[in-house]
Amino acid sequence: MANRIVEAAWGWTAGGALPLVVDASSCTLGIAEEVVPHLSEDNRELHQELTVVDSLVWAADELLPELRVVERTGSAVVHPTCSMRHLDDVAQLRALAAACADEVVVPDDARCCAFAGDRGMLHKELTDSATAKEATEVGGRPYDVYLSANRMCEIGMERATGHPYRSALVELERATRPPSR
Structure with a gap:
């Protein structure tokens, strides 16, 4: 499953060009760190090119500055x-x-x-x-x-x-x- 996740993420992120924003911190941790020991050598290389971002971090750093709280x-x-x-x-x-x-x-x-x-x-x-x-x-x-x-x-x-x-x-x-x- 770890390999399948990385392969899918590679496609979703246009080969690592876009960040992978994950909506639950536990899943962010899993994809960013915990899958690595279970990856094939090829998928470890793909994983190194991915930018895995927790949705909280994305929202706070990228979205919040552009929003107006009403x-x-x-x-x-x-x-x-x-x-x-x-x-x-x-x-x-x-x-x-x-x-x-x-x-x-x-x-x-x-x-x-x-x-x-x-x-x-x-x-x-x-x-x-x-x-x-x-x-x-x-x-x-x-x-x-x-x-x-x-x-x-x-x-x-x-x-x-x-x-x-x-x-x-x-x-x-x-x-x-x-x-x-």
Whole structure:
């Protein structure tokens, strides 16, 4: 599968001429780094020519400067995912949230939610244990929006906190949408 992904990405990016923008940080990490040991020698060469970019990074660096925010919210709490931390993309998550909200909070106890794809659905106790401190911190006050950037982590955090988490990209779209008439 690693080889198939790289071969497909090679086509999608016009032979590496365009960046491959990936919409979930865990998938970005997988394609950018974790597939490499499993590639054929030829596909390793193709992979070296690819520019794999997390959608948060693309939005913060390329899209945000061109957008006009028309409706900010008061406060946002963000959950940086494990992959975002590994890719060093937490600053971009904060930047997107800051474009949409007057106050951005990253909980001191924000750690891995342990949802891990389907693990959190099958073993609720993993996420309950991993998120206990962060959930307590988040529950200490209300926020206008609860943001992250990976749907499975958002589900895990929703279950842990009882609040509806959504993608920072969805919030950015809402904040930049012109008012309807």
